[in-house]
Amino acid sequence: MKILVDGQTLGTPELQRGIGKVFLEALYHMVDGDIQHDWYIAVQDMVHLERLKPRLRRWIEPVLLPALSASDNQINRCQAYGQQLDHLARTINAEVYWNPNPLMPNVHYPLGFRSIPRVVTLYDLIPRLMPERFQHDWGQALWQDYLTRCDDLATDECYLLAISDATAKDFIKAYPLATSRVQVVTLASNYSLFWPYVQGDRLSDPPYVLYVGGFDPRKNMDNALRAFAAFAKDQQLQEVRFKVVCAYDSI
16 A cells, blocks of 8 residues: 655644644554555655654655645645645655645645545644634634634544544544444553552652643633642542643743
């Protein structure tokens, strides 16, 4: 099978966030040493390939896409991108397309691309669930682009890999006709980046609960604090601490 991967994420800041980390790990474990399939990755700049592991570059063939010729209107650019991928898929006889990052506004979504089945990784629908926090800040053009992408994901021949049950349920609630095309593929921890809480014969002093999140409302910090307070009270824990690891803007 010939598989076409959308490589736009390699050229975005998302490569340093969870979206990018998941993309790189999933791509590596799928492609490395795979002799049963032919892998292609579409990129907008060949320098972006340097962000892949050298070993991975042995097994995947890059395809450089030309600059888009479309107006600055985001939907028009996404339609032009869809035409690009349609032409590319026919040229290389691709049989399936994987988009690891369909909803971020700093990548183009291939509107109108229908020549082969599409598989997308779906992280969340937070803007759709919290429009009061996004619609005004984004502006009408960006908001309409986001909604158009969501609607397109619900069309036939698009299969969604949701990273959690919650994400799958959110999408199915919005688009019940797509139920049969949504599959939950939960994320996994990279154990090389974690250590056991027991270091030799010592525990952390004082013990703590670690929260990896942020102060953005969508991270739900308020309820995380409430849950921790209820847990500490229920367990009669006097010394336990709540530690937060996140990026923030100092004032």
